[in-house]
Amino acid sequence: MSRLIVISNRVSVPDKKKKDGAQGGLAVALGAALKEHRGIWFGWSGKETEVFTGDLNMQRTDGITTATIDLEPQDIDEYYNGYANRTLWPLFHFRIDLAEYERQFGSGYERVNERFATSVAPLIEPDDLVWVHDYHLLPLGKMLRDRGIKNRIGFFLHIPWPPTRLLVSLPFHERLVLTMLEYDIIGFQTREWLESFCHYVEKELGGTVDADGVIRFEDRVVKAQAFPIGIDYEEFSRAAVGDTARSAYERLVQSAEGKKVLIGVDRLDYSKGLPDRFEAYDRFLTQNAESAKDVVLLQIAPPSREAVVTYQEIRETLEGLTGSINGAHADIDWVPIRYVNRGYPRAELAGFYRASRIALVTPLRDGMNLVAKEYVAAQDPEDPGVLILSRFAGAALQLTDALMVNPHSGDEVSEAIRTALAMPKEERIRRWQGMIETVKNEDVKKWQKDFVAALKGS
Incomplete structure (x- = not known):
């Protein structure tokens, strides 16, 4: 051989x-x-x-x-x-x-x-x-x-x-x-x-x-x-029900205090469209003030290529947006964005994915994007969350049951968040079933x- x-x-x-x-x-x-x-x-x-x-x-x-x-x-x-x-x-x-x-x-x-x-x-x-x-x-x-x-x-x-x-x-x-x-x-x-x-x-x-x-x-x-x-479907799905993932799930659920979690997991990179995502979320909070306090966005964004100036700039931009959005919308018992500038082991991420009602995967351009597939693989089949996916990610050609968005349109992303939050369980299950077969078979x-x-x- x-x-x-x-x-x-x-x-x-x-x-x-x-x-x-x-x-x-x-x-x-x-x-x-x-x-x-x-x-x-x-x-x-x-x-x-x-x-x-x-x-x-x-x-x-x-x-x-x-x-x-x-x-x-x-x-x-x-x-x-x-x-x-x-x-x-x-x-x-x-x-x-x-x-x-x-x-x-x-x-x-x-x-x-x-x-x-x-x-x-x-x-x-x-x-x-x-x-x-x-x-x-x-x-x-x-x-x-x-x-x-x-x-x-x-x-x-x-x-x-x-x-x-x-x-x-x-x-x-x-x-x-x-x-x-x-x-x-x-x-x-x-x-x-x-x-x-x-x-x-x-x-x-x-x-x-x-x-x-x-x-x-x-x-x-x-x-x-x-x-x-x-993704390595077998390995990741096992990790998603392991002790580490279960502990991460409980940690996020408890800290969310009954609020629905929107999660984003991306390297700190301008191709991921994070400023656009934050601005779209700000628009959702403004346009849906009556339900805004029922949600929280957890954005995990480990730094990368810190020697390159444009990466330093995007970090400063996101820190500024986080501060301004939280300052405009937060209350004494609620902060709309949790911005975490560090990475987590994949088993912990699996638990975070499972605890999140929505995944925001909205890159401006991406070769594939495996976060979208990991989120689908981590879901509870009886009560899955909703994937909001950029039509400009390679994964959009496979995960066609996601809610597709143009990440450049704040209104479109804001509307998709509203739709995902209101989506009946039957539709969430149907969409998830359509995607999990692809994630499982095209591993x-x-x-x-x-x-x-x-x-x-x-």
Whole structure:
């Protein structure tokens, strides 16, 4: 059996001390694939070194072999904080106004991808399958080919692929896409992102795309396909009824004191539309003053990428909005927003989800959004809550029984909250039943198996 070499920006080293679903679903799925195929997971350690040496730190934990390298501070600044998160991330989430095009960012991005290729190439044996992940490593396939790697190499993009009219604003966009055509298979979360990529290939490169997703350009033949990612349904549903989740459920129910909880769980990121969500909730409170004190919004927003200025700004914006909304609406025995700037283990989140009547999942743009699927999986089948979902999340193409909203419209989100609060139990159950089958059947294990099968060419 062929080994599987997984390459990602960071490596999730298995930790036996993590319990109750603290290990992410993606890490669980990739870990299972690596165990099955006796593979190696390669990437950045997250640590700095004064001088890059390419030395590998090899570990074997719980049946999984990991290999990591350290990067120089300049690498981290230009490749990770720079090109990946100040150029590609905003552009790929349709925020061209926030994208920064600095020459040194692009140079650092290519340099680190070269360093990844140089470090991992000696680990790859002739029959290995290679699976590269996400926007940090778009050109890695080409760099591996340059080093003589002839293996089957696949790439999966976890975030959206932007429309051609936006992508062409990226300097050297053609060169970047051409490097991607060195992969054997390219995976996207949804058909929308897949079609955007194929449109670019046809309109900008002059390539052709067959009905089955086979791309032909000059002497290259590449298969492009949608592989919608899911959660580890079995693991998460077990965690949702475990002791940790039960304790979290009771804690939130008791602290809510009979009020209906609206929950949002998002990384602190401008793509999640949190200011728009807060303003829509403020509008709901204003327009529904008679029932406003029956609800409370719990927003969990752990910080991320704190070295990037735009992320510092969004934190300040949300803190200001929380203060102004609470100041305008709060009473002596009620505060409308609980804004928590920290993360929680997934088992605790499962309990919070189950205790919440409504989930607000309203990103401005999202590749998939697994919070929506986790919320559905955590619900009580006899009395489920309501998912309010942005039509611009990849999950909207699958969870069609959610209440769909345009997150840019405060009135639309406010009306959806009112509708969800008044929704009869029979309708809540019907909608939930429609979604849980998708969450259960289109899980992360199926995603992993489908991609690996396509990578094998089977």
